[in-house]
Amino acid sequence: MIGSSLQGLLSGSIIAGTPLLYATLGEVIGERAGIINLGLEGVMLMGAVVGFSTTVKTGNPALGVFAAALAGALFNMIFGFLVIERRANQLASGLALMFCGVGLSALLGAPYIGSQIKGLNEIRPPILSDLPVAGPILFHYDILVYLVLPIAILVWWALFYTRWGLSLRAVGEKPTAAFAAGKHPYRLQYQALFIAGLLGGIAGAHLSLAVAKTWAEWMTAGRGFVAVALVIFSKWHPLRAIAGALLFGGAIALQLQMQARGVPVSPFLLDMLPYLLSLGVLAVWGGARRHAAPASLGQVFRGTE
Amino acid sequence: MGLTAEQANKAPRFRRGWWASSIRFFGLFVLAFLVFAILLLAFGKNPIKAYIDIFSSTLGSTYGFSEILVKMIPLTLTAVAVAVPSRIWLINVGGEGQLYIGALFATWGALTLNSLPPWILLPLISVFGFLGGGLWASISGILRAKGWVSETISTLLLNYVAILLVNFFVFGPWKDPESANYPQTAEFVDAATLPAIGGTRVHMGFIFVLAALTLFYFVLSRTRWGLEMRAIGGNPEAARRSGIPISAYITLLMFIGGGLAGLAGMIEVSAIQGRLRPSLSPGYGFIGFLISWMAGGNPLGIVAAAFLLAVVTAGGDILQMAHGLPGSAVNILNALILFVVLSRQGGKVGVK
Numbered sequence: 032m033i034g035s036s037l038q039g040l041l042s043g044s045i046i047a048g049t050p051l052l053y054a055t056l057g058e059v060i061g062e063r064a065g066i067i068n069l070g071l072e073g074v075m076l077m078g079a080v081v082g083f084s085t086t087v088k089t090g091n092p093a094l095g096v097f098a099a100a101l102a103g104a105l106f107n108m109i110f111g112f113l114v115i116e117r118r119a120n121q122l123a124s125g126l127a128l129m130f131c132g133v134g135l136s137a138l139l140g141a142p143y144i145g146s147q148i149k150g151l152n153e154i155r156p157p158i159l160s161d162l163p164v165a166g167p168i169l170f171h172y173d174i175l176v177y178l179v180l181p182i183a184i185l186v187w188w189a190l191f192y193t194r195w196g197l198s199l200r201a202v203g204e205k206p207t208a209a210f211a212a213g214k215h216p217y218r219l220q221y222q223a224l225f226i227a228g229l230l231g232g233i234a235g236a237h238l239s240l241a242v243a244k245t246w247a248e249w250m251t252a253g254r255g256f257v258a259v260a261l262v263i264f265s266k267w268h269p270l271r272a273i274a275g276a277l278l279f280g281g282a283i284a285l286q287l288q289m290q291a292r293g294v295p296v297s298p299f300l301l302d303m304l305p306y307l308l309s310l311g312v313l314a315v316w317g318g319a320r321r322h323a324a325p326a327s328l329g330q331v332f333r334g335t336e
Numbered sequence: 337m338g339l340t341a342e343q344a345n346k347a348p349r350f351r352r353g354w355w356a357s358s359i360r361f362f363g364l365f366v367l368a369f370l371v372f373a374i375l376l377l378a379f380g381k382n383p384i385k386a387y388i389d390i391f392s393s394t395l396g397s398t399y400g401f402s403e404i405l406v407k408m409i410p411l412t413l414t415a416v417a418v419a420v421p422s423r424i425w426l427i428n429v430g431g432e433g434q435l436y437i438g439a440l441f442a443t444w445g446a447l448t449l450n451s452l453p454p455w456i457l458l459p460l461i462s463v464f465g466f467l468g469g470g471l472w473a474s475i476s477g478i479l480r481a482k483g484w485v486s487e488t489i490s491t492l493l494l495n496y497v498a499i500l501l502v503n504f505f506v507f508g509p510w511k512d513p514e515s516a517n518y519p520q521t522a523e524f525v526d527a528a529t530l531p532a533i534g535g536t537r538v539h540m541g542f543i544f545v546l547a548a549l550t551l552f553y554f555v556l557s558r559t560r561w562g563l564e565m566r567a568i569g570g571n572p573e574a575a576r577r578s579g580i581p582i583s584a585y586i587t588l589l590m591f592i593g594g595g596l597a598g599l600a601g602m603i604e605v606s607a608i609q610g611r612l613r614p615s616l617s618p619g620y621g622f623i624g625f626l627i628s629w630m631a632g633g634n635p636l637g638i639v640a641a642a643f644l645l646a647v648v649t650a651g652g653d654i655l656q657m658a659h660g661l662p663g664s665a666v667n668i669l670n671a672l673i674l675f676v677v678l679s680r681q682g683g684k685v686g687v688k
Contacts, residue, residue, distance in 0.1 A: 069429075069488075069492070109675070112679075113675065113678050113679055116679075117678065117679040117680075119678035119679055120629075120678065122427055122429075122488060123625075123626075123629045123674070123678055124675075124678050126429065126622070126625060126626070126674075127626070127671045127674040127675055127678060128671070130622065130626075130667045130668075130670055130671040130674070131667070131668055131671035131672070131675075133664055133667050134664050134665050134666065134667030134668035134669075134670070134671060135665075135668055137662040137663075137664040137665055137667075138375075138379060138661065138662060138665045138668065140662075141661075141662050248662065248664060249664070252496070253492075253493070253495075253496045256489070256492045256493060256496075257493070259489060259492075260489050260493065263486075263489070297504050297507070297508055299500045299501070299503045299504035299507065299508075300500070300504055302500050303496070303497045303500050303501070306493045306494070306496045306497050307497060309489075309493050310479075310485065310490055310493055310494070313484070313485045313489065313490075314479055314484045314485050
């Protein structure tokens with residue numbers, strides 16, 4: 032009994048943590064380039080709705096994931112134009128993007144409310160998935176869950192062990208110095224936001240294609256903001272984000288488990304868990320991590336006078 | 337967090353030649369409406385008819401116009417709720433949650449103290465509403481003053497907690513047993529209802545708005561506090577060294593901002609809904625943030641922007657009822673308007 036609920040909790044954390052991790056990785060890349068994007072919520076919604084509608088129309092969830100990633104990236108370019116080209120305030124632009132995403136996804140998704148899809152197939156690798164305990168916990172997921180760890184490692188490698196990553200981080204720390212060293216701050220920031228959009232779109236697609244398998248208005252329910260909090264929690268580091276996403280996914284899974292088991296606590300109070308956990312963890316970790324933030328986060332390169 | 341870097345992006349004030357720039361501004365608004373029209377067209381709706389419906393139903397009749405005024409009341413308050421903390425570069429994105437908690441506190445007062453006469457009960461639940469929103473925002477204020485959590489993140493996350501808390505009470509302990517499966521509290525007694533002004537839908541909440549705007553302007557431009565806030569906003573380090581209590585200002589301004597949003601919540605339950613429901617606000621808190629940004633914290637600008645966005649918000653209801661669009665589709669128009677404002681502001685600051 033306890034074993035099975037623990038097992039359910041662990042696999043629930045992995046499933047709920049996956050979209051969070053995709054979104055967080057995207058936000059890490061953007062913030063490493065000095066851009067904080069509160070519009071992630073909108074990007075995820077666009078990914079969720081485009082992924083879902085593509086899947087309904089074509090019956091091919093893989094195509095849905097690609098469409099979602101592309102939609103997320105293109106949608107994020109609106110934000111890029113505002114904060115990079117027009118040097119607009121990043122926080123306000125992010126919120127505007129969120130609004131746009133909420134509205135546009137509602138408009139696009141209206142015909143698909145109630146549509147049924149099979150969603151992403153569960154892939155059970157032979158032998159591994161038959162292992163006694165590890166099998167059900169680790170090896171009965173859709174492709175996006177298996178891919179998220181390699182992608183996290185790839186992001187880590189790209190940010191810290193490639194010339195591109197070094198330039199990107201230099202832009203996030205001190206764009207004028209990066210510019211003087213022959214880098215292109217604007218181009219790098221656009222690239223960062225494009226990739227962030229791809230990952231945000233995939234995050235949304237995982238919600239609508241693998242977790243919920245339906246479309247509902249504002250189905251991300253603040254997960255985009257939780258991901259922004261997760262970036263701080265993980266000190267802008269892609270590998271620490273894995274642990275963070277699992278922890279926060281765990282909060283979501285715990286709440287679902289308690290509801291499923293009929294624990295006599297109002298579902299509304301349980302639903303608060305992920306948000307309160309985000310706040311609590313940020314508060315406790317508070318002072319120590321302040322210096323980990325990219326130095327120019329929130330500022331925009333204005334060229335050199 | 338490094339978010340203080342927002343200081344670089346100062347909110348614009350009206351400068352010389354603002355006539356010319358407001359005409360260009362107007363052109364940009366037209367652009368936003370045009371893009372939305374194209375979008376409507378793409379979804380098989382007739383944009384011309386939609387716009388005619390929006391404007392004739394809002395500005396074309398006395399009833400419609402009074403509806404706009406009614407919507408402007410919470411929008412102005414939530415905008416000032418953002419503008420007050422923004423004087424020292426605090427970013428309050430939690431107006432929605434503060435509004436909900438204000439409504440929650442006011443509802444508690446209205447339901448438990450319902451035997452009091454109106455001249456005691458109404459001021460009392462107004463104070464409750466203010467306190468509720470204010471205390472809720474103070475959580476973020478204290479977290480920021482201690483340097484633990486950026487107020488942007490905490491106010492955002494607390495929105496969800498606040499809405500869930502209201503849901504908890506409305507579906508649970510406070511649910512009106514007489515309203516069957518409908519989640520809502522019992523109806524307020526007359527003594528807890530803000531009266532309407534002379535047979536229109538416009539109600540006494542209007543007075544709160546005037547008071548808030550006047551005080552906001554007066555305190556900022558005529559008092560020592562306003563001066564100290566400008567000092568903190570201009571150079572926090574210098575302000576700290578000259579003995580201005582920055583932490584106290586952070587908590588206090590978040591409290592006042594949240595209180596105003598909470599007052600908007602009290603007004604909505606007392607004057608409009610007459611009871612607490614989960615669908616208390618169509619995003620007034622978020623739209624208030626946009627208004628404050630568009631207005632650059634200028635009180636008259638807030639009124640103008642609140643008017644514009646009240647028309648758009650009311651138009652959203654029309655689009656939903658008459659044109660079969662989802663209610664949140666109007667968020668696109670809000671966002672488009674903000675996009676043009678943002679792209680304009682940013683460019684201008686860069687040129688200076």
